[in-house]
Amino acid sequence: MTAAEPSAAELRRELETSRRQLLENYKMASLGRLLAGIVHEINSPIGSILSNNQVSVRSLELLQDALREAQASGSAPSDKALDIVETLSGLASVDKIACARIASVIRGLKTFSRVDDSELRKVDIHEVLSDALRLTGCEFRRRIAVEVDFAELPEVECHPQLMNQVFVNLLINAAQAICGEGKVAVSTRLEDGWAHIAISDTGCGIKPEDQAKIFTQGFSTKPLGIGTGLGLSICKQIVEESHRGRLEFDSEPEVGTTFHIRIPVLQEKNRAE
Secondary structure, X not given: OXXXXXXXXXXXXXXXXXXXXXXXXXXXXXXXXXXXXXXHHHHHHHHXXXXXXXXXHHHHHHHHHHHHHHHHHOOOOXXXXXXXXXXXXXXXXXXXHHHHHHHHHHHHXXXXXXXXXXXXXXXXXXXXXHHHHHHHHHHHOOXXXXXXXXXXXXXXXEOHHHHHHHHHHHHHXXXXXXXXXXXXXXXEEXXXXXXXXXXXXXXXXXXXXXXXXXXXXXXXXXXXXXXXXXXXXXXXXXXXXXXXXXXXXXXXXXXXXXXEEEEEOOOHHHOOO
């Protein structure tokens, strides 16, 4: 007696389970790739805060001595005391900037690593893009200028964590395509009920013979150990299958590449509501 063949519903469930596992595995691979840069991004402001703290402690000791002297002599605080207060104020301002930098990196990391929510939500797509830019800033460092041109958009119905993965992957690809200094531009437009997000770089471009294979699973233009061959194929799956959108590109070797993401502002089931 042979075992019963799986039903269509069971096959769909298995396919969905495999798809989710693939997405999760790719997300973890991408997260690992970002960790070294993230550590640097967090370590630098933390080092600044620790250094400032040492100066602040010493300055407070000197300030106490100066104020005691002024109190003992019944005179106003000396210029030295006022200079110390000014120094402490400056250090506090620097620490505030450093803490904001750490918070922004952590926020982007939390968004990227959050477990996928199966429910669609209406979100400000610019916030999702901004989180992705914060998270990938370690790939840009100071060699790449980032230009942002956000148009006025309504809230977009999407899976924000999945779209964050798409943006992170495309931004990292853009940074890695640029040797030396260059520019990455991110823009948004509203096109007849569709949100159009464009991510451009001034990198090496995609060779004509590779362009037809760029979304093929397992294909990568990057050296062994850098490219997984999963990124763009998963991005296309997220945009086109999970969001009924389109992911396209235009590229010119030695000039650069632009990826175009277009997703409906409202998904099909909600457009008539």
